[in-house]
Amino acid sequence: MSEALRGTRLGATSLENDRDVEFAPRMTVTYNCPAGHVINMPFAVEAEVPVEWECHCGEMALLVDAVKPEPKPVKPVRTHWDMLLERRTIADLEELLEERLALLEADDDAGLRSA
Incomplete structure (x- = not known):
């Protein structure tokens, strides 16, 4: 028994032969790049x-004797700014900017006093 299994691999290798197996009918298709x-x-x-x-x-190769298909419509790239404008208006953004600038100025003033 150990002599029969010597040299075999575990995994995808089948020990059956192809004698009685019928393969699916195939055709060869040619593409030109x-x-x-x-x-x-x-x-x-x-x-x-x-x-x-x-x-x-x-490159995309085309099937021999085939007509090139219509290109798919390309969606425009959404930038960070576009996504931000979907959530907030310009007025909201200006208000947030003023709040953040006021906080920074308050921190700067507090830092100068403590030093």
Whole structure:
């Protein structure tokens, strides 16, 4: 028994053979990258094939004989200022600024007296 298990690994390795296994029918799909790379990807026959595939160079490769899809609308980037204005008005912000400046001035005056 110990001779039969020598050299085997634990984990994903199966000890069964592929003799009676039928693989899913496949098709090879070709993508062309704008950088000139050609990508051949195997897909199951019943799988939905994407029109674009990311190439190893980072560009988006397009399916051969396919029309480039419409670009998705890009949402504008929300800055910290935009999010702040969603919560407070300019008048509220000016009031807060005046309060904080008054506190700072009071701290400065107290610091000068104690020194």
